[in-house]
Amino acid sequence: MSKEKFDYFIKGEKGKYEVVIGLEVHAQVLSKSKLFSGSSTKFGADPNNQVSLIDSAFPGMLPVINEECVKQAVRTGLGLSAKINNYSVFDRKNYFYADLPQGYQISQYKNPIVGEGKVLLDMPYGSKEIGIERLHLEQDAGKSIHDMDPSNTYVDLNRSGIALMEIVSKPDLRSPDEVNAYIKKLRSIMRYLGTCDGNMQEGSLRADVNVSVRKEGDTNFGTRCEIKNVNSIKFMQMAIEYEAARQVELIENGKKIDQETRLFDTKKNETRSMRSKEDAHDYRYFPDPDLLPLKLEQKLIDDLKKSLPELPDKKKERFVKEYGLNAYEANVLVSEKEISEYYEEVAKLSDKKLAATWMMGDLFAMLNDRGLDISKSPISAKHFAELVQAIKSGEISGRIAKEVFEIMVESGDNPKKIIESKGMKQQSDPKELEKMINEILSKNKDKVDQYKAGKEKLFGFFVGQVMKLSGGKANPQLTNEILKKLLKG
Amino acid sequence: MADITNQSLNEIIENVKTKKVSSSELTKAYIKNIEGAKKLNAFVTTTFDQALDKSKKFDNKPNFDQLLPGIPLAVKDLFCTENTKTTAGSNILNNFIPSYESTVTKNLWDNGSFLLGKLNCDEFAMGSSNETSYYGNVINPVGDQLVPGGSSGGSSSALAADLTPATIGTDTGGSIRQPASFTGTVGLKPTYGLCSRWGIVAFASSLDQAGPMTKTIKDCAIMLEAMSGFDEKDSTSINKKKEQYSKNLKDNIKGLKIGIPKEYRVDNMPKEVDELWEKGKKILKDLGAQLIDISLPHTKYALPTYYIVAPAEASSNLARYDGVRYGYRSKQGKDLIEMYEKTRSEGFGDEVKRRILIGTYVLSSGYYDAYYLKAQKVRQLIKKDFDDSFKKIDAILTPSTPSSAFKIGEKTNDPVSMYLNDIFTVPVNLAGLPALSMPAGVDNQGHPLGLQLIGKALDEQKILNIGYAFEKNCGFNNEIKKWWS
Numbered sequence: 007m008s009k010e011k012f013d014y015f016i017k018g019e020k021g022k023y024e025v026v027i028g029l030e031v032h033a034q035v036l037s038k039s040k041l042f043s044g045s046s047t048k049f050g051a052d053p054n055n056q057v058s059l060i061d062s063a064f065p066g067m068l069p070v071i072n073e074e075c076v077k078q079a080v081r082t083g084l085g086l087s088a089k090i091n092n093y094s095v096f097d098r099k100n101y102f103y104a105d106l107p108q109g110y111q112i113s114q115y116k117n118p119i120v121g122e123g124k125v126l127l128d129m130p131y132g133s134k135e136i137g138i139e140r141l142h143l144e145q146d147a148g149k150s151i152h153d154m155d156p157s158n159t160y161v162d163l164n165r166s167g168i169a170l171m172e173i174v175s176k177p178d179l180r181s182p183d184e185v186n187a188y189i190k191k192l193r194s195i196m197r198y199l200g201t202c203d204g205n206m207q208e209g210s211l212r213a214d215v216n217v218s219v220r221k222e223g224d225t226n227f228g229t230r231c232e233i234k235n236v237n238s239i240k241f242m243q244m245a246i247e248y249e250a251a252r253q254v255e256l257i258e259n260g261k262k263i264d265q266e267t268r269l270f271d272t273k274k275n276e277t278r279s280m281r282s283k284e285d286a287h288d289y290r291y292f293p294d295p296d297l298l299p300l301k302l303e304q305k306l307i308d309d310l311k312k313s314l315p316e317l318p319d320k321k322k323e324r325f326v327k328e329y330g331l332n333a334y335e336a337n338v339l340v341s342e343k344e345i346s347e348y349y350e351e352v353a354k355l356s357d358k359k360l361a362a363t364w365m366m367g368d369l370f371a372m373l374n375d376r377g378l379d380i381s382k383s384p385i386s387a388k389h390f391a392e393l394v395q396a397i398k399s400g401e402i403s404g405r406i407a408k409e410v411f412e413i414m415v416e417s418g419d420n421p422k423k424i425i426e427s428k429g430m431k432q433q434s435d436p437k438e439l440e441k442m443i444n445e446i447l448s449k450n451k452d453k454v455d456q457y458k459a460g461k462e463k464l465f466g467f468f469v470g471q472v473m474k475l476s477g478g479k480a481n482p483q484l485t486n487e488i489l490k491k492l493l494k495g
Numbered sequence: 496m497a498d499i500t501n502q503s504l505n506e507i508i509e510n511v512k513t514k515k516v517s518s519s520e521l522t523k524a525y526i527k528n529i530e531g532a533k534k535l536n537a538f539v540t541t542t543f544d545q546a547l548d549k550s551k552k553f554d555n556k557p558n559f560d561q562l563l564p565g566i567p568l569a570v571k572d573l574f575c576t577e578n579t580k581t582t583a584g585s586n587i588l589n590n591f592i593p594s595y596e597s598t599v600t601k602n603l604w605d606n607g608s609f610l611l612g613k614l615n616c617d618e619f620a621m622g623s624s625n626e627t628s629y630y631g632n633v634i635n636p637v638g639d640q641l642v643p644g645g646s647s648g649g650s651s652s653a654l655a656a657d658l659t660p661a662t663i664g665t666d667t668g669g670s671i672r673q674p675a676s677f678t679g680t681v682g683l684k685p686t687y688g689l690c691s692r693w694g695i696v697a698f699a700s701s702l703d704q705a706g707p708m709t710k711t712i713k714d715c716a717i718m719l720e721a722m723s724g725f726d727e728k729d730s731t732s733i734n735k736k737k738e739q740y741s742k743n744l745k746d747n748i749k750g751l752k753i754g755i756p757k758e759y760r761v762d763n764m765p766k767e768v769d770e771l772w773e774k775g776k777k778i779l780k781d782l783g784a785q786l787i788d789i790s791l792p793h794t795k796y797a798l799p800t801y802y803i804v805a806p807a808e809a810s811s812n813l814a815r816y817d818g819v820r821y822g823y824r825s826k827q828g829k830d831l832i833e834m835y836e837k838t839r840s841e842g843f844g845d846e847v848k849r850r851i852l853i854g855t856y857v858l859s860s861g862y863y864d865a866y867y868l869k870a871q872k873v874r875q876l877i878k879k880d881f882d883d884s885f886k887k888i889d890a891i892l893t894p895s896t897p898s899s900a901f902k903i904g905e906k907t908n909d910p911v912s913m914y915l916n917d918i919f920t921v922p923v924n925l926a927g928l929p930a931l932s933m934p935a936g937v938d939n940q941g942h943p944l945g946l947q948l949i950g951k952a953l954d955e956q957k958i959l960n961i962g963y964a965f966e967k968n969c970g971f972n973n974e975i976k977k978w979w980s
Contacts, residue, residue: 109814290858295700
């Protein structure tokens with residue numbers, strides 16, 4: 007346990023309040039075609055170009071389950087250490103809307119494909135387990151576009167029928183930070199599994215956020231409000247903060263919290279009532295008679311389990327053991343599958359610990375500045391490993407390495423070529439260094455005297471002079487040693 | 496040659512194959528009949544030009560190996576037909592022209608036939624008299640005051656009036672068998688899943704099944720063979736080898752055990768229906784079948800169960816008719832909700848609205864358990880009744896309907912008495928079993944009456960065989976005077 011303590015509470019006049027959060031995450035299944043039709047799921051096509059007769063609900067059209075989507079849901083369930091249900095049922099959720107062609111969404115209500123599971127979070131105050139209630143498959147709706155015409159609404163059905171996994175957490179989250187960690191972990195697991203690309207800008211990952219508050223120490227939950235369809239972690243956090251504060255204020259003023267659905271207004275940073283419990287839709291769920299219950303053979307589940315990739319928790323353990331990283335380093339380096347793969351490639355060819363330090367420092371800073379994913383890094387893992395090795399072997403100093411790194415970013419060249427062509431190799435020949443140092447000492451006799459008289463701070467001055475004279479290439483360790491020796495004499 | 500159109504499909508096929516009649520001659524003969532039978536109002540749409548064109552193409556390059564060589568067929572307007580308007584008997588699909596062909600009709604065309612026109616039906620197949628159609632009621636050729644049954648009333652009327660050599664309908668609670676019974680024709684509702692539902696305008700998905708309507712049992716076997724088959728586009732389609740029903744048709748039913756369910760003797764059933772049932776039993780017995788009294792104790796719950804399950808599914812299935820993407824859209828309405836309300840109020844008729852309301856109600860929160868869930872449980876019990884009985888019998892014989900064709904307008908103001916017409920047919924749909932209605936005699940007014948044979952799941956061949964033997968020995972002759980022409 008770290009020395010940091012969990013302390014996210016809302017302070018009211020009458021005490022501290024704990025915030026209880028549960029998430030319903032909608033993750034778009036990574037698949038070529040939709041849940042019940044052969045239409046493409048590719049993002050960014052022209053409106054209504056990826057719509058089959060089934061997606062647009064023409065008379066007599068029937069859904070046929072896409073097996074790949076089922077497998078993806080099972081994989082995700084396994085990645086969440088969840089119970090996979092051999093028997094699940096597709097239900098119709100009935101409501102009218104212009105972008106819902108069937109007049110119902112095919113979803114899973116009473117019998118979801120995946121049951122209880124869990125996600126582990128690494129928080130500064132220790133690891134925390136978040137329970138998963140269930141995961142079910144459902145169809146996405148189309149998109150209503152209200153701002154193309156002053157008096158008409160346009161509908162784009164490209165998204166209509168795309169498979170979503172709704173992942174429902176237990177009300178185990180207690181702060182915006184935990185929500186951040188939870189979403190990132192969920193996203194990471196699904197990206198490792200290849201079951202969801204986790205792209206929040208494209209809407210592949212969205213969440214409904216359930217928030218309630220209770221006095222610190224209370225064991226009963228307060229009345230919750232559901233904030234619909236929030237599509238970034240930052241907005242989720244803002245919405246939770248606003249909503250928790252709103253609820254605390256109501257309680258402190260002796261008012262009741264209504265169970266209701268609310269919307270988060272990102273411009274005004276506030277949540278607003280969308281509909282109360284009384285106005286809640288009656289979705290009239292019933293089993294879809296067009297689809298038979300989904301029965302999964304245990305063998306299919308077992309086979310999928312065997313073929314799962316190494317997931318972040320396991321990989322983290324291995325990184326600590328195999329590469330001697332600390333928990334923090336391992337955590338950062340496994341957060342994204344691509345990062346972990348890059349790291350492993352570098353670590354195989356260079357010093358494991360130094361590679362981690364340099365990746366998490368300069369490489370991440372550069373990628374961050376440029377807004378690049380590691381897969382788009384201008385420096386290949388192989389070149390990066392060569393750079394790490396050049397530092398480790400003493401061929402170049404850390405300071406020079408930063409320069410080499412910059413040039414690598416711009417040119418894409420390998421570090422060897424850069425070091426050689428620019429003569430950046432570190433000066434590590436003791437004789438040469440001694441010659442240089444003697445030259446400096448003889449030029450600065452007064453300072454040498456002062457040093458000898460006890461002004462030891464001047465040591466730094468001499469080092470600086472050596473670096474200046476060598477163009478920064480002097481081996482710092484050797485320089486220190488020789489300088490000390492000569493100053494003594 | 497004599498009027499070919501009053502022959503059976505099988506005879507017509509033989510005449511085409513032996514070149515006694517060409518496909519074009521045949522098609523022209525039916526077009527003439529149809530044009531002379533407008534009073535019956537059996538057709539919503541005719542496709543004469545297209546049919547003539549197809550018949551000529553067939554004659555130029557005939558393929559006599561097909562099941563339906565060069566045969567023109569009219570079909571119920573519930574089957575989506577590519578580039579031909581498909582209305583489902585509703586105003587809301589008044590302008591709907593599908594870009595696709597239903598699997599069942601495609602199967603027919605792939606076997607050598609082609610479309611003659613689309614037949615009137617109750618709106619969205621909801622009705623037992625063909626009086627709920629937006630395109631007007633259909634008249635039974637048996638008598639100008641009589642309904643042809645429903646919902647496949649256009650189909651039964653057209654068939655009995657020689658406007659098509661055979662046809663297909665859909666049967667959700669009796670919509671093939673009851674009109675067949677009312678017109679002295681043969682109608683078969685196959686096992687649920689034997690014929691694909693893809694491209695058929697849905698009424699109640701767990702009950703809907705397409706099937707043949709013909710003049711004879713042999714014709715029925717031919718049509719079933721042509722239209723049935725596994726379809727991967729329908730998740731409820733049964734994946735099994737295609738059967739050769741017509742080739743395997745046999746009239747030897749010696750030793751078969753025929754169940755007679757006591758629950759099908761209902762109160763106020765006309766004496767003639769009872770007598771007809773007795774006649775049927777005797778014929779089968781004389782043919783060597785063994786009659787066995789059975790009990791299907793949950794039969795009395797079938798009708799209420801049906802009128803929960805079917806409207807529930809319909810209320811959801813019909814949600815797609817919202818005026819947004821195709822079909823009728825009201826010009827009124829200042830926002831989306833109002834557009835929906837006006838479109839659906841103007842687009843749907845009373846019976847459809849009634850069932851949407853019932854269905855919405857029984858699925859509503861707070862009522863679901865008491866109605867829909869309970870109905871599903873009862874449905875299982877009804878199915879179990881049949882399963883238990885079929886352990887000791889081969890088929891079940893019952894009347895098809897509690898009466899012969901009733902008068903136009905007689906039951907339109909009394910939905911429940913209309914629903915009661917389905918009392919013998921509905922249990923079969925709930926159990927997903929195959930059932931055949933075959934003409935067996937007439938009542939004292941000379942109106943045809945049918946008997947129903949119910950089989951085990953996928954036992955179509957057996958009930959066709961029993962029907963075949965029965966037909967040969969029943970001596971029924973459908974004498975319809977062509978009063979309309």
